[in-house]
Amino acid sequence: MLIAAAAAVLVSMALALARAFLGPRLYNRILAINTFGTKTVLFIAVLGVISGRPYLFEIALLYALVNFVTTVAVLRLTHLDELLVGMDEEEAR
Amino acid sequence: MTISLILDVVTGALLLGGCVLVISGGVGLLRFPDFYSRTHAASLTDTAGAGLVILGLLLQADGPESVIRLVLIMFFMMLTGPTAAHALAQAARRDGERAVLDGRAAEGPADGPAADGPAADDEGRP
Numbered sequence: 001m002l003i004a005a006a007a008a009v010l011v012s013m014a015l016a017l018a019r020a021f022l023g024p025r026l027y028n029r030i031l032a033i034n035t036f037g038t039k040t041v042l043f044i045a046v047l048g049v050i051s052g053r054p055y056l057f058e059i060a061l062l063y064a065l066v067n068f069v070t071t072v073a074v075l076r077l078t079h080l081d082e083l084l085v086g087m088d089e090e091e092a093r
Numbered sequence: 094m095t096i097s098l099i100l101d102v103v104t105g106a107l108l109l110g111g112c113v114l115v116i117s118g119g120v121g122l123l124r125f126p127d128f129y130s131r132t133h134a135a136s137l138t139d140t141a142g143a144g145l146v147i148l149g150l151l152l153q154a155d156g157p158e159s160v161i162r163l164v165l166i167m168f169f170m171m172l173t174g175p176t177a178a179h180a181l182a183q184a185a186r187r188d189g190e191r192a193v194l195d196g197r198a199a200e201g202p203a204d205g206p207a208a209d210g211p212a213a214d215d216e217g218r219p
Contacts, residue, residue: 001101001104001105001108002108002153004108004112005108005111005112005146005149008112008115008116009112009115009146011116011119012115012116012118012119012138013119014119015116015119015120015122015123016119016122016123016135018123019122019123019131022123025190027128027181027184027185027188027190028128028131030181031122031128031131031132031135031181032122032135034135034139034177034178034181035118035119035122035135035138035139038138038139038143038170038174039115039119039138041143041166041170042115042142042143042146042147045146045147045150045163045166046146046150048159049150049153049154052155054156054158054159054162057159057162057163057166058162060166061162061165061166061169064166064169064170064173065169065173067173068169068173068176068177071177071180071181072177072180075180075181075184078184078188
C-alpha cells in the first residue's frame, strides 16, 4: 500500500519532469519544477513511514520550505531586468 | 487488532484518493494545452493530493513526534502551495502569457504584454 503510493508519486514526478523538459517557455518550466519539489516532499514523507525513520519527516519539512522560497526567488529574478531598467532610469533622472 | 485493521483500511482509502489526485495532476500537467490550465492541475496536486497522502500517512505514524512533524508538513504545504501558484500565475500574466481556448489563442489585449502590464498595475494599486 505504502509502496504503491511511493510508486504513484514517482510516476507523477516523472510526468512533471517531462513537462519541465518540454515546457514551451520559462513559466511552464518553473511550474513543473515547483510541482516536482512538492512531489519530492511527498515521496520523502512516504519513504519515512516505509522505512520507519522519523528524521526523514524533518528533511521533507525543510524541503517544502526551501521549495517555496526557491519558487518565489526565481519569480523575483525573472523581473530583474525591469528592476534594473527602472533603477537606471531613476539614476538618469 | 480490529482498531489496527480499521486504521489500515482508512489509510488505504486516503492514500488511494491522494494517489489518484497526484497522478491525474501529473497527467494534466503534461497534457493540458495552456499554462493557466496547467497551473490548475499543479495546484490541485499541491493541495488536495498532498493533503490526502499526508493524512493517510498520519494514521500510520508511530509516536507524537512523527505526528507533529507530519502536521507541520501538511500545514506548510497548504500555506505555500496556493501562494506559489498565485505568484506564478500573476507573474506569467504580467509577462503576457496567453491563454488557449478551443485550440486557438484567446483574443486578449492585442497590444501585447508591454502595453498590458503597466495598465493592470495602475488599476491594481490605487
